[in-house]
Amino acid sequence: MDREQWQAQADQIAEMIHRSRKLVIFTGAGISTESGIPDFRSPGGVWTRYNPEDFTYQKYVGSTESRRLHWQMLREGNLHTGAEPNAAHYAIAELERLGKLDCVITQNVDNLHQKAGVPGNKVFELHGNMQRVKCLGCGRYYPFAEINARVDAGEPDPGCAYCSGVLKPDAVFFGEMLPSAVLEEASGRSAACDMFIVIGSSLVVYPAAYMPVYADNAGAELVIINLSETPLDRRAAVVIHAGAGGTMKEVIARLKSRL
Numbered sequence: 001m002d003r004e005q006w007q008a009q010a011d012q013i014a015e016m017i018h019r020s021r022k023l024v025i026f027t028g029a030g031i032s033t034e035s036g037i038p039d040f041r042s043p044g045g046v047w048t049r050y051n052p053e054d055f056t057y058q059k060y061v062g063s064t065e066s067r068r069l070h071w072q073m074l075r076e077g078n079l080h081t082g083a084e085p086n087a088a089h090y091a092i093a094e095l096e097r098l099g100k101l102d103c104v105i106t107q108n109v110d111n112l113h114q115k116a117g118v119p120g121n122k123v124f125e126l127h128g129n130m131q132r133v134k135c136l137g138c139g140r141y142y143p144f145a146e147i148n149a150r151v152d153a154g155e156p157d158p159g160c161a162y163c164s165g166v167l168k169p170d171a172v173f174f175g176e177m178l179p180s181a182v183l184e185e186a187s188g189r190s191a192a193c194d195m196f197i198v199i200g201s202s203l204v205v206y207p208a209a210y211m212p213v214y215a216d217n218a219g220a221e222l223v224i225i226n227l228s229e230t231p232l233d234r235r236a237a238v239v240i241h242a243g244a245g246g247t248m249k250e251v252i253a254r255l256k257s258r259l
Contacts, residue, residue, distance in 0.1 A: 201226060
């Protein structure tokens with residue numbers, strides 16, 4: 001894509017946002033790669049070094065060895081590091097400050113939308129949040145950093161300090177149900193919006209990938225910003241195959257010129 005076309009499309013998106021009354025943003029792993037968090041499915045990603053079938057919820061709760069492998073993989077995936085929001089996260093937070101954002105629906109577990117300034121009650125995390133660890137026995141929550149420090153100190157399978165129960169990162173594992181209340185709210189908001197922007201998602205993981213379908217079926221304008229093609233590109237009003245940070249920064253600049 002040449003720069004002139006990219007700028008024209010960014011301007012088109014800005015005009016659509018300006019007209020919008022209920023904008024929903026949907027984000028996937030591609031928005032956070034610019035913050036140093038790897039996309040697990042890309043070439044060279046974590047799933048090229050580990051077998052996803054070894055990381056099911058059932059194996060995690062049933063095997064000490066599986067939990068040890070999980071903690072090793074999570075540390076390698078850099079989800080425990082102090083990653084910072086990038087230009088795309090800050091652009092979405094700016095949409096909130098400008099009064100243009102209904103909500104963010106995200107597949108990510110990195111907490112970067114909240115860190116960028118989007119209120120927590122406007123972020124619907126379909127796959128949970130890695131900043132928390134939950135005891136499956138007593139339900140107590142711990143900061144992820146606290147439990148990860150125990151792993152770093154030599155505890156390969158840390159247990160709950162209060163009931164000795166199994167500790168699990170508060171993210172959705174393979175074979176685990178998505179949080180029903182979050183999924184229901186996200187589905188309703190997707191079907192009720194008038195504009196839906198996908199940023200950094202390949203739209204191949206379900207049921208999360210149904211969200212833009214609900215929006216499109218209800219008549220919302222659909223925009224997709226992703227480095228690679230998605231199954232819904234043909235249904236979108238605007239498709240930009242480019243980086244999330246630079247594109248959203250350009251969109252915000254053009255939006256502000258209209259306000």
